[in-house]
Amino acid sequence: MVVLKILIRNAFRNKLRTTLTIFGVAIAILSFGLLRTVVSAWYAGVDASSATRLITRNAISIIFPLPLSYKDKIRQVEGVKTVSWGNWFGAYYIEEKNFFANFCVEPVSYLELYPEFVLRLDARRAFLNDRKGCIAGRKLAEKFKWKVGDNIPLKGTIYPGTWNFVLRGTYKGRDKTIDETQFFFHWDYLNETLKKTAPGRADQVGFYIIGVSRPDLAADVSTSVDRMFQNSYAETLTETEKAFNLGFVAMTEAILTVIQVVSLVIIIIIMAVVANTMAMTTRERIGDYAIMKTLGFGGREISILILGESLVITLTGCIIGILLTFPVARIFSQELAIIFPVFNISSETLYLDLSAAVVVAFAAALIPTRRAIRIRIAEGLRRVG
């Protein structure tokens, strides 16, 4: 259709203006996409959590421990399949800025509960057989250039001193949403050491991880567990891993809200920019629209001309923005791997990018289209010359 030909050529008639507008849209879409990805990276831990895992912690606060003796009692609760436990270790590697998630766990049950951490069979065996052994996520090992067999000294903060581990394997995430920057080792190693150095802190557990046999049992199991320890000196709070992680994320909810607002503001700003461009272009083309109407073309063709031009500009910008998002996100994910272990551009973000571009195109074309359709032909023709 000739209308298509006209609108595409129109879009690139004023090259400087079009280029600048497209550039603006591209930058806006890039920022929008990155901000959305930050938000989803934040939630990635939540999404990855299993619906069949419960976390039991001290009801007062996560920083207070629970007795090791609870493990046998929890095992007896109906619906419980596996019980594992661990402590947040909070150590760093060489320098304090090399901080990452590290904890000790009961290894057999832990690996059973986390099948999403994919570990080779020989590595698994080596890890289980070595009480000083440890496992690191693939990304973490890459970052510090650790090889299997390396001695890894960590400096403790919660548990002072230098702790030496031997890397027995690295795990891979089963899919892209799995955090590949964690580090874990034998709970027994910590406990045995504490028995010698700080007996008062031994036999204490930071959290229990409960595997239930079916997701629908989760609510019942958590109620039973918490009821069991009611009125004991360490009361428990049991919630699904998802709820637990959400609680973690909730602390940063305010920041996430700000990020989301900012990403919307970016879209509104670019809407104003494109609307301005469209207002300028259509004002210049009032004579063209008038002659087309004179020749018998109707409001439909005029709308297609204007909306189409707006779409050409925003979608070109959007595609450039999306293409830029990938390399920039890769740099982000390399630089910020520890803060955002999972930093993937989701297809949802891409759809949001595209929808934002389409909404911007329509919004920007709305008023100019109305004006161009309403203006009387005789009026439009007088604007020429």
Next chain:
Amino acid sequence: MEHKPPIAEIRNLHKSYRRGELIVPVLHDITFDIADGEFLALMGPSGSGKTTLLNLIAGIDKADSGVIRIGGTDITALSETELARWRADHVGFIFQFYNLIPVLKAIENVELPLYLSGLTAKERREHAAMALKLVNLAHRMDHYPRELSGGEQQRVAIARAIVTDPAILVADEPTGDLDRVSAEEILGMMERLNHELAKTIIMVTHDPRAAQRARTLRHLDKGYLNDGRS
């Protein structure tokens, strides 16, 4: 053409514009006929309402009252959409500033009205090429308007006006922006269209030389029609 009925009958036409609170009358009780095959020049000082009258006859503006019957159709009774269709079928337009679409080549500009005619792409191209040949611009068909002189652009506009083979051509100051030589050329072309293709031409002008080419002159003064020679 002596006893054919007139192609256009204009009866008691009134038109005024609003300028804010003010209502400015522009045409007062205009009544006249235009014979089929006529070459009419509408003359008058600037602001006398020539363009307004031409727009009404060509169906791109609406009168306040009065009747315009063209080829038997009362175009004042048509809806916006019907009028658009009617224009596409019956009227060719030529303007002072050519009004070509700048992003379309000469041939594409000439083809433009044909998109509403249901012709195939090949037929459109052929018709447009023929119309361009008629105005001696076949060799310029792939040029954009900005690459053409004023006279050439006006010839493209003429080709666009005749490509749908309308019965009536309206021209608003078609030579107003041209040098003498180009103007003569355009006027000669319009004469030929009138003679050889029997187009009825209604031309607004205040150039006496242009008016001389016409067969009939009518004068408009402050919105009143003063009969000149008929």
